[in-house]
Amino acid sequence: MAGNHEGEGVMEQPLTLAERIGRTEKAGTGSPDLRPKLESSDLLEEVVPERRRDGSLKMTLLWVTCQATVSNMYTGYLARSAGMSLGDLLRASLIGVVVMVGYGLLATNVGTITGQPHSVLARGVLGKSGSALASVLLAVTGLGWYGFQAVFLAQLFNGLLGFTHLQLFCVLFAIVMITNNLLGFRSVSGYARLAAPVLLVWGAYTIIKALASTAGPNLFAAPHVPPTQGILLTVGLLVGVAVYGNEPDLFRYARRDRGRNIMPLVVGYGLGMLVFPVAGYLMAELSSASTLGATMHFFTQFSLFGLTALAVVVFTINVVAVNDANLYEAVNAVQNFLRGRRRIETVIVLGVLGAAVAAFMQRSSSLQDNFFIVANMCAVFLPCATIVLAIDVFLLERLSGCRRPAGQDGVPRAVTSWAAASPGNVAGIVAIVAGLVVGAITGGLIPGTSGFGTTNMGIPSVEAWMTTIVIYLAAMLLARVLTSYRAKQVLLGLPAAEPVPA
Known part of the structure; x- marks a missing residue:
């Protein structure tokens, strides 16, 4: 059930015959297809209409499931193993929550306001080349986490049940986890609503029982382990787990309300980055x-x-719910190239690729090394592109005086086809690449260098994001003083013809 009046229990209205015909014709088939469309079509080339959007409660349950992860618990485990005190972990968690709420306000609301998936919105803002870059980053980050979570689940089964042949189980888990994505967003979010209450009750019970135990008063004492990990490194890992980068893909299904997704963000990040690391x-x-x-x-x-x-x-339940979102991220990226067609085949192929990534990770590196690399990579790669999209949607006209085509019914961005997209947004692409370079250097993400997998300078993700923000804001201010529309067009990837003032 997903109605436009969630609290009143109104069921989602089925597509009419005319809507089904119109959707088929928009896809370019040339002839009407009267067969009912499965949710797996997922509105990849359309703005999500209000009647198919969910309220704050459902989005909060979805986001809690995405954030309340065993991976966050593993971050807390590593902090204790590295000699951090519980107080230091709490400080790192609070810093992480502040960072992620700030990022989340940009990333989620750009999806809610435009109603478009990440890769399609990138086509309108970044042009053909920029959209291709964003889609590649989207696929890499999604498959990176997807493979790691399959490895992590196999490791957990090894600890609980004594499983061996972990490479085999990594592959099996990765393939089984594609099931929900075959049915699209509704199946992903429905499973999340089941998982969230279970995880919250479990995490809260664990912490309460630990603090009430005989060792409770001594839990804040510094562990008798030489400290090898600082607060900033822990913040970086927490941010890496919390960031998806494709938040617009999920929150385009959120209703446009005055809350601006505050409730899902604060509750999701607060519980996920505090309760589970502490547990x-x-x-x-x-x-x-x-x-x-x-x-x-x-x-x-x-x-x-x-x-x-x-x-x-x-x-x-936890790992499957998280990997639903990871695979959904990669699938939407590839669907951008396929114009929304062959989704089922895309899910299956990417699930197999995710299984190959998991097998490689299990064989090549330790769980901790894989975690460090994937967390830092995901905190840097895609969010830089997401930040450019958000700044463009919210500030382009105000800072540069330029506009992009608006959509229908007050939507600030029209869905841009590949044919109508600009060759590329030079400033946006430069800002993204600059952010990637800064994040890769400060986060030890350059293979073959001595610092690969070990270097950590400050909070690499924040440094990368700020680099991207500064460059793109400067480009928009530069566009304001340029007199040639052609120069503005090349700089910001604007439409070929100068829009007529309203």
Whole structure:
């Protein structure tokens, strides 16, 4: 059920015959197809209409599931293993929440306001070449996390059930996890609404029981481990787990209201980046175990009543829910090139590629090394493109005096076809690439260098984002003083003909 009056329980209205015919003709088939369209079509080349959008409660449950992850718990586990105190972890978590709410206000609202998926909006703002770049980044980050989560689930099963042949199980998990994406966003969000309450109850119970235990008063003492990880590195990992980059893909299904997605953002980031890292830290502290598997055994005894089967169910629900969003990200990127066609085949092919990524990760590096690289990569790569899209939507006309074609019914951006897209937004592409370079250098993301997988200067993601913001804002201000529309067009990827003033 997904109506435009969520609280009143109004069911979503089915597409009319005329709508189905119109959609088919827009796709360029040349002849009407009267067969009902599955949700897997997912409105990739259209603005999501108000009647198909969800309210704050459903979006909050979806976003809590995306943020309340076992990966965040693993961040807390690593912080304890690296000698950080619980107080330091809490400080890192609070900084991370502030950073992510600021980023989230840009990323989610650009999707809600325009109603377009990330890759299609990029086509209108960044042009053909910029959209291709954004789609590649979208696919890389989505598959990177998708592979890691499959590896992580296999590692958890190894600790809980003694599984061996982990490469095989990584591949099997990655392939099974494609199921929800075959049915599109509604299936992804529906599963999330099931997972969120389970995860929240579990995380809260774990922390309360830990603080109430006999060791509770001593949990804030510094661990007897030489510190090897600082607050800023931990913030970077937390941000890397929290960032998806394709937030517009998910929040284009959010209703346009005065809240501007504040409730989903604050609740999702607050619970995900506070409750779960702390739960992971406390389990590592109370168990005094030296391995993740041993910690998971203790965790099962402590918070899940010793029921290994229940632990398997909870962990599996969590990882599958998160990987739904990761694969959805990559699928929409490829669908941009395919003009929204062959979605089912796209899901299957990318699921197989994700399985290959998981097998490679399991074989090539340790879980901790993979986590460091994927988290920093995802915090830098796609968000730089997302930030350019948001700045363009919210500030282009105000700062540059230029406009892009508006959509119908007050939508600030029309859906731009590949044929109508500009060759490229020079300023936007330069801003994105500059951000990637800064993030790669400060985050140890350049293969073959001595710092690959180990370097961390400040908060690489924030440094990359700020680089992108400064360059693109400067370009818009420059466009304002240029007298030639052709120069503005090349600089910002504007339409071929100068728009007539309204």
